[in-house]
Amino acid sequence: MIGAGAAGFFGAITCAEIHPYARIILLEAGQQPLAKVRISGGGRCNVTHACFEPSELVLNYPRGGKALRGAFSRFHPRDTVKWFAQRGIKLKTEADGRMFPVTDNSETIVNCLVTAAQDAGVQLKTGTTVISAIRSIFADGEKGFEIKLKSGEIFRCDRLLLATGSNPFGYQIAQALGHKIASPVPSLFTFNIRDARLAGLAGISTESANLRLLVGQNPPLTQTGALLITHWGLSGPAVLKLSAWGARLLSESCYQATLIINWLPEFNPETCREKLLAVKTEWGKKAIAANCPLALPRRLWQSIVTNMGIGAEDRWAAISNQLLNQLSQELTQAKFQIAGKGAFKEEFVTCGGVSLPEVNFKTMESRVCPGLYLAGEILDIDGVTGGFNFQSAWTTAWIAGNAIGKINLS
Amino acid sequence: MKYICKVCGYIYDPEEGDPDSGVAPGTAFENLPDDWSCPVCGVEKEDFEPYDG
Numbered sequence: 256m257i258g259a260g261a262a263g264f265f266g267a268i269t270c271a272e273i274h275p276y277a278r279i280i281l282l283e284a285g286q287q288p289l290a291k292v293r294i295s296g297g298g299r300c301n302v303t304h305a306c307f308e309p310s311e312l313v314l315n316y317p318r319g320g321k322a323l324r325g326a327f328s329r330f331h332p333r334d335t336v337k338w339f340a341q342r343g344i345k346l347k348t349e350a351d352g353r354m355f356p357v358t359d360n361s362e363t364i365v366n367c368l369v370t371a372a373q374d375a376g377v378q379l380k381t382g383t384t385v386i387s388a389i390r391s392i393f394a395d396g397e398k399g400f401e402i403k404l405k406s407g408e409i410f411r412c413d414r415l416l417l418a419t420g421s422n423p424f425g426y427q428i429a430q431a432l433g434h435k436i437a438s439p440v441p442s443l444f445t446f447n448i449r450d451a452r453l454a455g456l457a458g459i460s461t462e463s464a465n466l467r468l469l470v471g472q473n474p475p476l477t478q479t480g481a482l483l484i485t486h487w488g489l490s491g492p493a494v495l496k497l498s499a500w501g502a503r504l505l506s507e508s509c510y511q512a513t514l515i516i517n518w519l520p521e522f523n524p525e526t527c528r529e530k531l532l533a534v535k536t537e538w539g540k541k542a543i544a545a546n547c548p549l550a551l552p553r554r555l556w557q558s559i560v561t562n563m564g565i566g567a568e569d570r571w572a573a574i575s576n577q578l579l580n581q582l583s584q585e586l587t588q589a590k591f592q593i594a595g596k597g598a599f600k601e602e603f604v605t606c607g608g609v610s611l612p613e614v615n616f617k618t619m620e621s622r623v624c625p626g627l628y629l630a631g632e633i634l635d636i637d638g639v640t641g642g643f644n645f646q647s648a649w650t651t652a653w654i655a656g657n658a659i660g661k662i663n664l665s
Numbered sequence: 666m667k668y669i670c671k672v673c674g675y676i677y678d679p680e681e682g683d684p685d686s687g688v689a690p691g692t693a694f695e696n697l698p699d700d701w702s703c704p705v706c707g708v709e710k711e712d713f714e715p716y717d718g
């Protein structure tokens with residue numbers, strides 16, 4: 256098995272526990288295994304998501320949801336919770352559904368996986384980079400794989416699990432074994448936007464905004480959710496989700512796109528205008544900038560009206576109908592220019608990878624290269640933030656681990 | 666000289682540095698602080714190797 260990350264470990268443990276006769280060697284390029292698990296979720300490891308209905312779960316995968324439907328009916332978040340519970344690790348659920356170890360420490364998960372692998376007899380070799388894997392027929396007539404290490408050493412195996420995550424050499428190995436690779440592009444990032452309306456507001460968030468992302472002539476992508484203003488632009492759950500659903504389009508457009516924000520999703524331009532008209536009659540003597548009549552952070556309101564040219568002393572009574580229309584537009588259809596992407600440190604993932612129709616999801620065995628199994632991020636699967644990426648790694652690796660150790664009687 | 670992360674394939678390009686971690690453009694890999702880690706997967710400098718490409 257190549258790659259001692261989430262998927263490699265889970266596949267190796269599953270296989271070793273179910274098929275005790277299997278001899279498993281897990282090869283890892285890094286000095287330490289499970290590097291991403293260690294830093295995941297800001298060091299807390301967002302293991303999975305409290306979403307226990309496969310049909311709902313799949314909606315969180317911009318790529319791969321359909322293929323995962325059946326897989327999730329065999330191993331889904333409740334099984335993940337149970338798997339860790341059986342090994343003494345309790346998970347807790349946060350208000351937004353994300354699940355973490357109760358210790359709030361990813362080391363708990365790392366130790367659990369390392370111990371389980373050891374106990375099951377998995378042989379882990381770190382600092383071992385694989386440079387090629389080829390299918391061959393050995394002298395004794397057996398079919399299998401020849402795994403070449405950077406050190407020059409060669410391993411042989413009859414079955415191979417490729418779980419190299421988003422590593423470019425992993426894709427190359429899969430490609431050399433006959434697979435098509437959907438070109439890898441980043442997913443889960445923030446939007447860089449330089450705009451006077453957002454200047455100086457870093458740290459301010461709104462509970463709910465509606466976002467519409469326009470990339471070239473493509474149909475708009477929309478999301479509603481919490482929004483966070485940063486030094487560089489916008490972040491928060493709604494932006495991250497858009498980045499995931501728009502990952503490929505945005506990459507093609509070099510991260511140039513238009514974002515339309517409705518700061519008040521309960522209003523449309525028309526109902527917002529009516530509301531503002533009512534405010535105008537009711538609050539006539541009050542200053543506009545100092546008196547926000549809507550559920551918006553005060554400083555955001557001030558920035559919006561100031562950037563429209565409304566002075567600090569301007570009163571509601573004096574606002575022209577034209578300006579009122581414009582204000583309602585600014586609140587419900589504000590246009591921003593996205594000029595690049597920024598890093599979201601807590602989680603990111605690669606969109607693209609081994610093309611899914613080439614994989615049998617009942618076993619995770621390759622349809623183009625018998626004996627080769629694939630699991631985790633190397634597949635063209637990725638989820639939105641919240642534990643979905645690990646869940647797809649656990650699920651695909653569990654299925655692979657089950658299948659890979661079966662003795663072929665034919 | 667560029668360096669590549671063995672774990673995730675991230676390439677450290679001294680011309681770009683790693684501004685997100687406060688590393689200025691023009692910083693050679695050798696001069697990165699010892700506690701610098703891969704901005705993509707978090708492993709330390711020992712898991713990087715020279716990369717020509």
Ligand SMILES: Cc1cc2nc3c(=O)[nH]c(=O)nc-3n(C[C@H](O)[C@H](O)[C@H](O)COP(=O)(O)OP(=O)(O)OC[C@H]3O[C@@H](n4cnc5c(N)ncnc54)[C@H](O)[C@@H]3O)c2cc1C
Pocket residue numbers: 257258259260261262263282283284285288289290291292294295296297300301302303383384385386418419420421422424425600601602603604630631632633641642643644645646648671672673705706
């Ligand atoms: C900062 C960060 C935080 C994240 N947080 C979360 C989170 O909280 N929740 C969540 O669900 N997802 C999270 N993710 C996404 C999640 O980490 C990945 O989706 C998941 O790790 C994929 O598992 P994997 O086993 O397929 O790949 P990886 O975990 O990347 O493992 C692949 C392994 O293969 C090894 N390898 C690669 N090529 C070779 C080779 N040629 N020879 C030998 N070994 C090789 C690598 O060194 C690596 O150890 C996060 C990602 C990042 C970057």
Ligand SMILES: [Zn+2]
Pocket residue numbers: 670671672673674675703704705706707708
């Ligand atoms: Zn890395």
